[in-house]
């Protein structure tokens with residue numbers, strides 16, 4: 406599974422990439438490799454538990 410807010414984009418409006426890059430539609434930025442482990446739910450990471458962008462988008466507090 407991957408986060409529903411993750412997209413792969415082949416350019417940023419001014420450049421085309423050789424390989425599509427991960428983009429977060431909530432943060433409206435490209436995702437760094439460390440973050441992508443959360444986005445793609447590797448290593449038992451989970452957007453709902455581990456991503457502040459996801460939690461803010463869903464209106465979740467950290468003590469929930």
Ligand code: SF4
Nearest residue numbers: 408429444452456459
């Ligand atoms: S940064 Fe967070 S909200 Fe954005 S795609 Fe990754 S897990 Fe989802």
